[in-house]
Amino acid sequence: MSNGFSSGIEPIISIQNLHRIYHLEGEDIHAVNNITLDIWPGYVTAIVGRSGSGKTTLLNLIAGLDDPTEGEIHILGRRLSSLSEPERLKMRLYEIGFVFQSFGLMPLLTAAENVGIPLRMRGTNPIEREQAVAEALEWVGLSHRVKHRPYELAGGEQQRVAIARALASNPRLILADEPTGQLDTRTGRRILDLLRRLVIEREITVVIVSHDPQVIQEADVVHELRDGQLMETRIKDGIVLPDGSSGSIQFMEDAQTAYEIPQASSIN
Numbered sequence: 001m002s003n004g005f006s007s008g009i010e011p012i013i014s015i016q017n018l019h020r021i022y023h024l025e026g027e028d029i030h031a032v033n034n035i036t037l038d039i040w041p042g043y044v045t046a047i048v049g050r051s052g053s054g055k056t057t058l059l060n061l062i063a064g065l066d067d068p069t070e071g072e073i074h075i076l077g078r079r080l081s082s083l084s085e086p087e088r089l090k091m092r093l094y095e096i097g098f099v100f101q102s103f104g105l106m107p108l109l110t111a112a113e114n115v116g117i118p119l120r121m122r123g124t125n126p127i128e129r130e131q132a133v134a135e136a137l138e139w140v141g142l143s144h145r146v147k148h149r150p151y152e153l154a155g156g157e158q159q160r161v162a163i164a165r166a167l168a169s170n171p172r173l174i175l176a177d178e179p180t181g182q183l184d185t186r187t188g189r190r191i192l193d194l195l196r197r198l199v200i201e202r203e204i205t206v207v208i209v210s211h212d213p214q215v216i217q218e219a220d221v222v223h224e225l226r227d228g229q230l231m232e233t234r235i236k237d238g239i240v241l242p243d244g245s246s247g248s249i250q251f252m253e254d255a256q257t258a259y260e261i262p263q264a265s266s267i268n
């Protein structure tokens with residue numbers, strides 16, 4: 001599963017030769033085209049690319065919401081294709097938190113009720129649930145907005161409610177699809193800071209799908225997709241992943257072209 005030397009740490013998500021082909025009105029759309037990559041625990045990983053490059057398709061495959069045409073995904077120590085639908089549901093409810101561009105909040109429910117939805121689905125008892133909800137809302141700095149409904153909240157606050165909802169079930173992994181897509185730059189920055197704190201303070205692994213330059217800048221590892229294919233993986237300078245890959249080589253190459261030393265003969 002790991003492509004690395006044995007650090008003892010396994011990828012939290014490992015994708016091998018993944019394909020997803022949609023058949024639409026006689027046309028084949030190769031939305032995910034032979035993607036192989038590992039996502040390591042304890043980092044912010046971004047999957048980036050232009051609109052239509054296959055980001056959401058890939059995220060849905062990772063979450064087990066869709067099935068690949070070909071290829072394998074290992075996630076949280078399990079082979080996704082070997083899980084039944086109830087097992088996948090359980091994994092999503094207990095181990096994965098979701099954050100969406102459109103926030104995905106129920107309009108008629110209060111912030112607290114929205115945050116409590118996954119716990120309700122899990123059958124968590126009301127006392128425990130209330131406590132988890134209050135803690136999660138406090139963590140995102142929204143204790144004073146508990147009773148507000150989504151339309152009574154600013155966009156950034158709605159996204160923080162969505163993060164609290166992802167957080168309340170104490171997941172190991174958060175999957176976020178364009179979490180800053182509907183926010184202004186400053187509010188987007190705050191949301192990214194919150195996601196970063198999840199990694200540092202709660203040891204949650206965060207995977208963000210986006211085309212926001214701020215996300216690209218913030219992420220430790222960036223996988224860039226183009227037309228369903230993985231074009232490039234960039235690792236932040238100074239980071240060495242458990243498989244031994246690191247940012248410095250990429251950055252050295254960049255630096256070489258950026259600061260190319262002129263040939264002695266051309267200096268005169």
Ligand SMILES: Nc1ncnc2c1ncn2[C@@H]1O[C@H](COP(=O)(O)OP(=O)(O)OP(=O)(O)O)[C@@H](O)[C@H]1O
Pocket residue numbers: 022023024029030031049050051052053054055056057058211
């Ligand atoms: N259910 C579907 N049926 C047919 N084609 C689809 C389906 N879902 C996505 N596609 C196509 O697959 C390709 C990848 O779509 P996807 O939604 O994964 O892109 P994306 O990178 O998330 O784009 P965006 O940044 O706009 O959200 C696109 O060409 C899209 O039209």
Ligand SMILES: [Mg+2]
Pocket residue numbers: 055056057
């Ligand atoms: Mg998308």
